[in-house]
Amino acid sequence: MSVAPPLLAVEGLTKSYGGIHAVRGVSFSLRAGEILALIGPNGAGKSTCFDMLNGQNKPDSGHVRLLGEETTGKKPREIWRMGVGRTFQITATFATMTVRENVQVALISHGKQLFNLFGSAPNFDRSEAGRLLELVGMGGYADRPCGELAYGDLKRLELAVALANEPKLLLMDEPTAGMAPRERVDLMRLTAQIAREKSIGVLFTEHDMDVVFEHADRIIVLNRGTLIAEGSPAEVRSNPQVQAVYLGEGLLYEAGHREGAST
Amino acid sequence: MKLTVQDLNSHYGPAHILFDIGFEVGEGEVVALLGRNGAGKSTTFRSIVGLVAQRSGRIMFEGKDVSAKPTHEIVRDGLGYVPEERRIFTDLTVEENLEVGKQSKRPNAPHWTREKLFALFPNLGEMKNRPGGRMSGGEQQMLTIARTLMGNPSLVLLDEPSEGLSPKIVEQMVDAILTMKKEGVSIVVSEQNLHFARLISDRAYIIERGRICFGGTMAELDARPDIRDAHLSL
Amino acid sequence: MAFYVVQFLTGLASAASLFLVASGLSIIFGVTRIVNFAHGAFYMIGAYIAFTLTERLSGAFGFWGSIVLAALAVALIGVLVEMVLLRRIYHAPELFQLLATFGLTLMVEDLVVLVWGPDDLVGRRAPGFKGAIDFFGQNIPSYDLFLIVLGPVVLGILWLLFQRTRWGVLVRAATQDRDMVAALGVNQKWLFTSVFAVGVFLAALGGALQIPRDAVHHAMDLRIIVEVFVVVVIGGLGSIVGAFVAAVLVSELNAFGILIFPKISIILVFLVMAVVLIVRPWGLFGKPEAAARKTPGLTVNPWRPLTSNERLASLAALVIAATLPLFAGNYALTVGSEIAIFVIFAVSLHFLMSVGGLASFGHAAYFGLGAYGIAFLAKMAGLPMIVCLLLGPLLGCMGAAVFGFFAVQLSGVYFAMLTLAFAQIVWSIAFQWVSVTGGDNGILGVWPEKWAASPSHFYWLALGVAALVTIVLRVMVFSPFGYALRATRDSLLRTEAIGINAKRIQWTAFVIAGTTAGIGGALFAYLKGSVFPDNLGISLSVDALVMVLLGGVETVSGAVIGAIVYKALNIWLVSQTDLSKLVLGGFIVLIVVVFPKGIVGMLEMLAQRRRKSSPPGSPLLAKPIESAE
Known part of the structure; x- marks a missing residue:
């Protein structure tokens, strides 16, 4: 047993709405550099769970600790300052600003210059913004208005923004939803590569099993608010309970995919 | 033909979403529109019922061009629409939700009463006075279909009816759709799940990046695994 | 009993x-x-x-x-x-x-x-x-x-x-x-x-x-x-029961408020409203609104600072404006001063509304508070003009700090209604608290000192301050703070997710805008030599909105142009017709229906259309900072 606390430790997370348990006693942990997928049917509590990790939502009970430090009850912006970056299922970017400006806002926040009234923002950390954009392959788009970008590019921009505060942990809510098949693979490869290089832990939810089985180091499965399985892609894939509630028994899903067909 | 769509092009603001979409639905047929998230399935449906402002092309419903009509007139002509996100009225009870959908009888379409719908979806009959917001996802999906059927449509556009539902509920959905078909309702169903589509549809079209890239019977689709694997997930 | x-x-x-x-x-x-x-x-x-x-x-x-x-x-x-x-x-x-x-x-x-x-x-x-x-x-x-x-x-x-x-x-x-x-x-x-x-x-x-x-x-x-x-802010917009309960509440507060604070009974209503807003921002019976439509919301081109050529052009326009006293008479100079003051007022609202996405319907409150600040300092404390000009706007600043704190808790129409209600409360206080504000009779005899008394000197003063204010606010638009403010306008979700306390950013912007409006009000008090409750009335608030809208709500410098055109038109109109409200109202309706992008927005569109052959990489936003009428 290692003495150092894991990057992310979730213990007994519980939340109910109007008597219905959305999330019940969910516990798991995540190491630095590890890529963990959270899957499960719609309504299984993935979003609620996710929102409790990033501070949008407060658990009724349970703990979330980042490197041993409690984050429950903290606001999203405070959790971000502790080193948690995130991307949204439906991208949230600053549509009237350019791609570079989007990254610069995050850098300004990271550099605690938010109340700097007289500095020059267009020149603020321009090189770092450029570097982040290069990293996600958006270097050529820096001056484009964000509102004009294709959806896949917005997702990549979100990744660059999420990396601006040198996060220890990335929370990605359906990172490839709404993207073309090729883009999905590219984005997740990129994410995995960055995560491993910088030893960033990644937790993501996803419906595309290709993406999950190819990129996740480990998978946890949520159903009706409880964790029903945890393990490597191969273990989860062959878990009969997971097949029953999520992957399907063959009636509704292709056999090939059940075995995790590669892309 | 019940419904013929020709050269349908749609835009959201500056973004061109649909490119020359064309497909047909025969009388009493169930046709699947397959494709991934964001491929353009929902936009196609929304364009057909006039919920997308910037669209062009011809949409012939029962021999009449409805492409210039406002949404409510298209629906009153007997073209029902069940949206993807269900969009039930959460503050209204089950009964009230059905009331909103109510339209007069139509000679060429089955007539649905509350009783008939409660027989089709028994769960709904047990919660007539429950507000829509306090129903489970599956119940909401049933309600949204029942609500559209209250308009006595002769054709229904069903947008991803199996989305986010447990397999058990999906099986009920299959039964309901087959019952609707038996009653004489033509159906276009958009789906990502090929297997679900296979259980209910006669023919299928595949849409990818706003373009129709395949059209044929389910057997023809099975004969083309290349197309199937390139454009469909799961 | x-x-x-x-x-x-x-x-x-x-x-x-x-x-x-x-x-x-x-x-x-x-x-x-x-x-x-x-x-x-x-x-x-x-x-x-x-x-x-x-x-x-x-x-x-x-x-x-x-x-x-x-x-x-x-x-x-x-x-x-x-x-x-x-x-x-x-x-x-x-x-x-x-x-x-x-x-x-x-x-x-x-x-x-x-x-x-x-x-x-x-x-x-x-x-x-x-x-x-x-x-x-x-x-x-x-x-x-x-x-x-x-x-x-x-x-x-x-x-x-x-x-x-x-x-x-x-x-x-x-x-x-x-x-x-x-x-x-x-x-x-x-x-x-x-x-x-x-x-x-x-x-x-x-x-x-x-x-x-x-x-x-x-x-x-x-x-x-x-x-x-x-009533609807307290009861919750969209709720009929809420409207009933809040109507009773407000009426009772008015009925008993008169007994407690006979002069400023409205204070009680304000206090209750403030409490409700803190506890339930969407009202007693209302529901939290889904994400509201963006206020500027059409299509916005990215903004960029002026190029050096554009800076020169702006400077040239300013120099030309400064030569007005060489050939214009006293009346024209007074009009010129008034226009300059309204440029200050318009750019202050623009900062809040276009940059911050917060459309205040009660911005005149801070303009008027600045004016009253001057009146109190000059008439009652007898301070010298320079000191007054520096301290007077602080009243606008304080008003904005208090009201802004509550206002930024809301957004969209709620924000608009709340700012309007606040402004009306300030107006009522000015109107009712006769012993301090003179009520309807206002405070008279607020004249500038000798060095600024002549129309040409005062014009230069107003023009100089207007230019300075415009430049400072423009610098802020392109400062880190300005970026953060625009970010809160575009996506609250994202700003929160990158560690930005959006409410504090917006509150700061509100205070900056209020203080700036107060500067305009301070000059206005000296220009008119008097202060009246109308200086913080609704119609003045709407004047500011129309100026920004006329110039183009989505542009960086539209407000300046909008203020000049609108104020000149307004002064001319009032001299021509008794039915100025009718004409003005019709004018507003017309802009909204046929001219929603404003003057500068239209110019930009035309310019873009002309350059259509070249790629739309750099949107045109070339506007002089200040120009003559």
Whole structure:
């Protein structure tokens, strides 16, 4: 047993709405550099769970600790300052600003210059913004208005923004939803590569099993608010309970995919 | 033909979403529109019922061009629409939700009463006075279909009816759709799940990046695994 | 004790009309998502028409018939307005809808004076309710008792209408999801029209029922609309029960507030509103709004700082403006000074509204506070002008700090209504607190010192300050803070997710904008030599909005151009016609409907179209910082 606390430790997370348990006693942990997928049917509590990790939502009970430090009850912006970056299922970017400006806002926040009234923002950390954009392959788009970008590019921009505060942990809510098949693979490869290089832990939810089985180091499965399985892609894939509630028994899903067909 | 769509092009603001979409639905047929998230399935449906402002092309419903009509007139002509996100009225009870959908009888379409719908979806009959917001996802999906059927449509556009539902509920959905078909309702169903589509549809079209890239019977689709694997997930 | 009971009953009676108007506003908002500023105008027309009819038709039947007939007639006018104007702007940003309906209000104000004259009209007593009832030695007008009963009765009727009729079910469904209702075969257009008619009917009925209690006059629209805004903010927009409870609450607070703070009774209402907003920002019975449409919301090109050529051009324009005293007379210089002051006012609102996405409908409050600040310092403390000019705007700053703190808790139409209500509260204080502010008579004799007294010197002063303010705010737009502010406008979700405390950013912007407006107000006090409550009135707030809108709400420098054009036009118009409100109102409606991008926005579009051959990489935003009229 290692003495150092894991990057992310979730213990007994519980939340109910109007008597219905959305999330019940969910516990798991995540190491630095590890890529963990959270899957499960719609309504299984993935979003609620996710929102409790990033501070949008407060658990009724349970703990979330980042490197041993409690984050429950903290606001999203405070959790971000502790080193948690995130991307949204439906991208949230600053549509009237350019791609570079989007990254610069995050850098300004990271550099605690938010109340700097007289500095020059267009020149603020321009090189770092450029570097982040290069990293996600958006270097050529820096001056484009964000509102004009294709959806896949917005997702990549979100990744660059999420990396601006040198996060220890990335929370990605359906990172490839709404993207073309090729883009999905590219984005997740990129994410995995960055995560491993910088030893960033990644937790993501996803419906595309290709993406999950190819990129996740480990998978946890949520159903009706409880964790029903945890393990490597191969273990989860062959878990009969997971097949029953999520992957399907063959009636509704292709056999090939059940075995995790590669892309 | 019940419904013929020709050269349908749609835009959201500056973004061109649909490119020359064309497909047909025969009388009493169930046709699947397959494709991934964001491929353009929902936009196609929304364009057909006039919920997308910037669209062009011809949409012939029962021999009449409805492409210039406002949404409510298209629906009153007997073209029902069940949206993807269900969009039930959460503050209204089950009964009230059905009331909103109510339209007069139509000679060429089955007539649905509350009783008939409660027989089709028994769960709904047990919660007539429950507000829509306090129903489970599956119940909401049933309600949204029942609500559209209250308009006595002769054709229904069903947008991803199996989305986010447990397999058990999906099986009920299959039964309901087959019952609707038996009653004489033509159906276009958009789906990502090929297997679900296979259980209910006669023919299928595949849409990818706003373009129709395949059209044929389910057997023809099975004969083309290349197309199937390139454009469909799961 | 009896006195308090009577006071309580008086409050309840006042609540009836307030509830009728507020519920009408709520119903209309629920379905159309338009906050109908013209609701007060419909209330007023209802009162005027009822007055005329009750004068013509005799007897009890004539009186009550007139009340109902008046409300029906106004509902018909409402239907016309809905079909001709509102149908064109249902998809416009909220700000435009508020402005268009405000434009209507202005037009109506002049029209009623044209038709009914400027004097107060005292209506007939209601047949059957002429007397008063003795309650332990205190008199209660029996008409008040009638109103007390009427309120709950109307609430009951509305409840039945919405719960028990198909129309009610459709309206409630449309309140949640308009498009889905259409997708089920319901004709939205007529649903909207009928809802609007019902809402307007309620407003007009509220007005008509007031004539036995109160004189009919041409300013009653603004008074009621502000109270109604307070009611819906407290009760929750869209909730009829909320409108009822809040109407009673506000009326009682007014009734008892007079006993506690006889001079500034409105303070009590403000305190309650503040508490409600902190505890439940969406009102007692309201629901949290889904993400509101963006206020600027059309299509926004990225902004960029001026190039060096553009800076030179701006400087040249400023130099040319500075030569005005060499050839212009005193009148022109005074006009020039006023325009410069309004440039300051407009750019301050622009900073909040275009950069921050927060459309304040009460920005004049901070302009006026700056002016009063000067008046207090110069007249009462006798400080020198320079000191006054430096300290005076601090009053605007403090006002903005207090009100802004609450206002930024909300967004969209709630923000607009709340800022308007705050401004009206400040106005009421200035108006009622005669011992300090001089009330309606204002504070006179605030003249500049000798060095700035001549028209040319004062013009240079105003021009210099305007240029400085414009430059400073522009620098802020492109500062890290300015980026963060724009970020909060574009996506609150994302700003929070990258560690930005959006409310604090917005509050800071509010204070900056308020202080800047205060600078404008301070100069204005010296220019006019006096300060009046109108310096913080609604019409001045709307002037600021129109200036920004006219210039182009989505541009960086539109406000400057908008202020110059609008103010020049306004001064000219007032000298040409007695019906300036009518013309101005029509003008506002026209801009909103046919000219929504404003002058600078149009120029940009034209410029872009001309350059269409080249890629749209660098949007044109070349505007002089300051120019001559």
